[in-house]
Amino acid sequence: MEDSRIGFIGLGAMGKPMAKNLVRASFPVTVFNRTASKAKELEDMGAVVATSPRELAIRCQIVIVMVSNSPDVEEVLLGKNGALDGLQPGSVVIDMGTSYPSSTLKINRMLQERGIEMLDAPVSGGVKGAEEATLTIMVGGKREVFDRCRPVLSALGKNIIYLGEIGAGHITKAINNYLAAVAFTALAEALVMAKKAGLSPSRVLEAIQLSSGRSYATERAFPQFVLSRKFDAGFLLGLMRKDLGIFASLGNDYQTPMFLGPLVHQLWEVAAREIGPGVDYSRFVAIYEGWGGAEIEG
Secondary structure, eight states, rough: HHHHEEEOOOOOOTTHHHHHHHTTTTEEEEEEEEGGGGGHHHHHHHHHEOOOOHHHHHHOOOEEEEEESSHHHHHHHSSOOOOGGGGOTOEHHHHHHSSOOHHHHHHHHHHTTTOOEEEOEEEEEEHHHHHHTTTEEEEEEEEEHHHHHHHHHTTTEEEEEESSSTTHHHHHHHHHHHHHEEEHHHHHHHEEEEEEETOOOOHHHHHHHHTTOOHHHIIIIIIIIITOOOOSOBHHHHHHHHHHHHHHHHEEEHTTOOOHHHHHHHHHHHHHHHHHHTTTTTGHHHHHHHHOOOOOOO
């Protein structure tokens, strides 16, 4: 697979540095982005710029998709001039965004009918992880397809975990983001109360960090993005809301109890309405600060 021609669709905050790492790893890379100007830097590095997903797919054996949501994935793969029209039997599609597993299964069925393989391989690690190629990559799909594509994934991430059949990666990513959002929500609720009670949020965090309540929220998200009032985690509130919706939908898909998930999703829906989906997700704390009349700061 080291000599495979790689197509990369989606040059956003995560996609662009990931595509750059593939070029740096000496893979022949073709890119496509709806806003063509975002491809200029990749072109200067030696990548080929395609005018449509179909043109990209004709040139490539592996097509990586890194876009915001399932409708966008379906559009670039199945829509007019989509990649499906250009893919050859034996090629592989890798969806590295955070998508609905039900959509992933549907796309996989359509690809399989044409002899095309698929992996779902969402990532965790943020923009920094994308830039430094230290992402955690959660992979679902056929084991033999995963083994074939591992050299490509290794150029993008440090922790590559095979989880099972198609859809397993997206289910695991939904679980991860749900747990991260629950911890972030709970800490916002707790620190507003602590501030109203006269405690220092930074001192409370210091104590929690040395106790059983520690999490990514206590270790990094609140100290770096909330207490500092920088709110620059690099992940949009609207995307966290979307990911919580994915997790909540899994209760219906698999007929399992789902109480806390929908409740947390509703809170992030409220935040998206009140402060907007296009702000950094760390600004979620503003709804609790408004309701509680206290600001979480160092």
